[in-house]
Amino acid sequence: MLSEVSVSGFAIFLLLAAAGLRFIWKRRVFERTNAAGIERFDSYTGKIRSQSFDWILKFGSLLAFAAGVIILSFVHVDTWGWVVIAPILAFILYLLIGT
Helix, strand or coil, rough: CCCCCHHHHHHHHHHHHHHHHHHHHHHHHHEEEEECEEEECHHHHHHHHHHHHHHHHHHHHHHHHHHHHHHHHHCCCHHHHHHHHHHHHHHHHHHHHCC
16 A cells, blocks of 8 residues: 555645646746737647647646645545545535436
């Protein structure tokens, strides 16, 4: 079985990866923006390609952040993790009963 320290380390790595992906995504958007705050593209294909890659970065960042927070909350459920887990379980219960 994995130790608590190694699982927490992996969760922290996921949180850092999420921060890195978000930084890369925001930097890409900033580099495309002109002084008026409007994004400029060479062509429509370039715009679609660029925004698709930005969406992948955004989704990857969100997924890594959510996974890191959930893993950390399950590891530390007896101290502070219940604060994170309780709304998640309430939402799952709502999905099961409410629909």
